[in-house]
Amino acid sequence: MVDPLPLFPDGFLFGCSTASYQIEGAVHEDGRGRSIWDTFSHTEGRTLNGDTGDVACDHYHRYPEDIALLADLGVGAYRFSIAWPRVQPTGSGMPNRAGLDFYDRLVDALLEKGIVPVPTLFHWDLPQALEDRGGWLNRDTASYFADYASHVVTRLGDRVRRWITLNEPIVHMAQGYAYGSHAPGRTLMLDALPVAHHQLLGHGLAARALRAAGASEVMITNNCTPVQPAGEDAGDVTAAAVYDAFHNRLFNDPVLLGSYPGFLADALGDLVRDGDLAVISTPLDALGINYYNPTQVGAPGEDSPLPFELQPIEGYPTTAFGWPVVPSGLTDLLTGLRETYGEALPPIHITENGCSTAPGVHDQFRVDYLDGHLRAVHDAIAAGVDVRGYFVWSLLDNFEWAEGYSQRFGLVEVDFDTQVRTPRDSYRWLQSALLTARRGGSAAWPGPG
Numbered sequence: 001m002v003d004p005l006p007l008f009p010d011g012f013l014f015g016c017s018t019a020s021y022q023i024e025g026a027v028h029e030d031g032r033g034r035s036i037w038d039t040f041s042h043t044e045g046r047t048l049n050g051d052t053g054d055v056a057c058d059h060y061h062r063y064p065e066d067i068a069l070l071a072d073l074g075v076g077a078y079r080f081s082i083a084w085p086r087v088q089p090t091g092s093g094m095p096n097r098a099g100l101d102f103y104d105r106l107v108d109a110l111l112e113k114g115i116v117p118v119p120t121l122f123h124w125d126l127p128q129a130l131e132d133r134g135g136w137l138n139r140d141t142a143s144y145f146a147d148y149a150s151h152v153v154t155r156l157g158d159r160v161r162r163w164i165t166l167n168e169p170i171v172h173m174a175q176g177y178a179y180g181s182h183a184p185g186r187t188l189m190l191d192a193l194p195v196a197h198h199q200l201l202g203h204g205l206a207a208r209a210l211r212a213a214g215a216s217e218v219m220i221t222n223n224c225t226p227v228q229p230a231g232e233d234a235g236d237v238t239a240a241a242v243y244d245a246f247h248n249r250l251f252n253d254p255v256l257l258g259s260y261p262g263f264l265a266d267a268l269g270d271l272v273r274d275g276d277l278a279v280i281s282t283p284l285d286a287l288g289i290n291y292y293n294p295t296q297v298g299a300p301g302e303d304s305p306l307p308f309e310l311q312p313i314e315g316y317p318t319t320a321f322g323w324p325v326v327p328s329g330l331t332d333l334l335t336g337l338r339e340t341y342g343e344a345l346p347p348i349h350i351t352e353n354g355c356s357t358a359p360g361v362h363d364q365f366r367v368d369y370l371d372g373h374l375r376a377v378h379d380a381i382a383a384g385v386d387v388r389g390y391f392v393w394s395l396l397d398n399f400e401w402a403e404g405y406s407q408r409f410g411l412v413e414v415d416f417d418t419q420v421r422t423p424r425d426s427y428r429w430l431q432s433a434l435l436t437a438r439r440g441g442s443a444a445w446p447g448p449g
C-alpha cells in the first residue's frame, strides 16, 4: 500500500501516450503508404524475433475499445501520433482522404468522452519514398513535413487545439541514422548530425504552419536526460558535457534560445542557413519532455568513434529493459532546465514516462515507478517549475521498435494472439490515484493567460 499522491495544481493534465506504428497495425489499409519502419522491420535481423508492426495492437480497428479504456482510467488527455504515410502515402502531394478519416474518427471519439486529443505529427514512421530521397539528411524533408502538417491541421484543426510536431528528434537521429538500431538503419555516427538540423527546421516550419491554420498550442517533444560524469576526472567531466550537448542541448537550445551549443554550431557549419534559427525558435506554448532515466558518461576509450562512453548506473532497481529507476532524476532534470533556460523555458508537459515490466497483470513494479515519478514531478512543481501535464508511456503493450513485442510498457496488457486487453494492477492504481491527485477532475489545459 502506497500513500495517496499529493494534490496537483488545478487543471494539471493527466494522460497516456502511444504512437502510430507501435499500435495501429492495418499497414495496408485505406491507401496507407510504406514507412521506413515497414521496411526496417521486414528486413532480416533488424528486430527481435523478426517482429513487425503489421498488426501490432490492431488499434486501427479497435480504437473504440482503447478509448473506452482511457475513459475508464479517468485520464483527461490522450497523446497519439499520426502516421504520415496514411496522410501522404509517398510523403508529398495531395492528402489521402481515407487516411485522414481515421484520425477524424479517433478525434471525435475522444472528444465524445471528454478526452483532450494531443496528436504528435511525427513519431518516426517516415514515408519510405522520402527516405529514398535521403530522409532527414535531405533538407527538403523539412518542407515536406510542414506541408504534411498543413494538411493535417486543415482537417483536424477545428477540434484539435494542441499539437506536438516531433517526437524525440535525438533518438530518431541517434538510433536511426548514427547507430542504425532503428529505421532507417543507417550507421553514420557523427555524420548523422544534419538529421538534427533538418528535423528542427521541419519542427519550426510545421509550428508556423500550425499557427497559420489557427492552432493555439504548439510544442515539440524532446527526450531529455540528466547527465552525470562517471568520475571527477577531467576526461569524464568533459565527456559528460559533450554528451549533454548532443542529447539535450542540441535540441533544446535552438528551440528555446535560437542558437546551437558552441562546438555543435561549428560542426553544423553551412548547413544552418540565414533565417533557419529564427524559424526553429518560433515561440512554443509548451515543451514536451520524455524522461526515462539519467545517464552516466565517462571519457571515451582510445578506439571509440564517439567523444563519450555511456556507463551503467549502479545501485538502483532496473526495469525489464535494464534501465535504472531514478525518480529524483526527473526532479533534477526539471529544475535543471529551469536553471539553464530561465524565462525562456515555457510550461512543460511530461509527454512520456513509464517502464517495461515482466509479463503478467500484477505489476507492483510499475505502480512504484509511476508513484515515484509523479511525486518527482510534484517536487519540481513545488520547487517552482511550471509543469502542466504528465502522460504515461504507455496505455497498451505495443511494438517496442527493435525489441519487437518483448518489452511490455502497458498499463493494459495486450495478448498479441487474441488482441484481448486486460488492465493491469497499475491501471487500477492510477484510476484511484488520480482521484486524490487532482481537484475536480478538470481536463482543462491552462494555456498562457
Ligand code: GAL
Pocket (backbone or CB within 6 Å): 019, 022, 167, 168, 171, 223, 290, 352, 393, 400, 401, 409
Ligand atoms: C521512447 C519512444 C516511445 C517508446 C518509449 C519506450 O523513446 O518515444 O516510442 O518506445 O521510448 O522505450
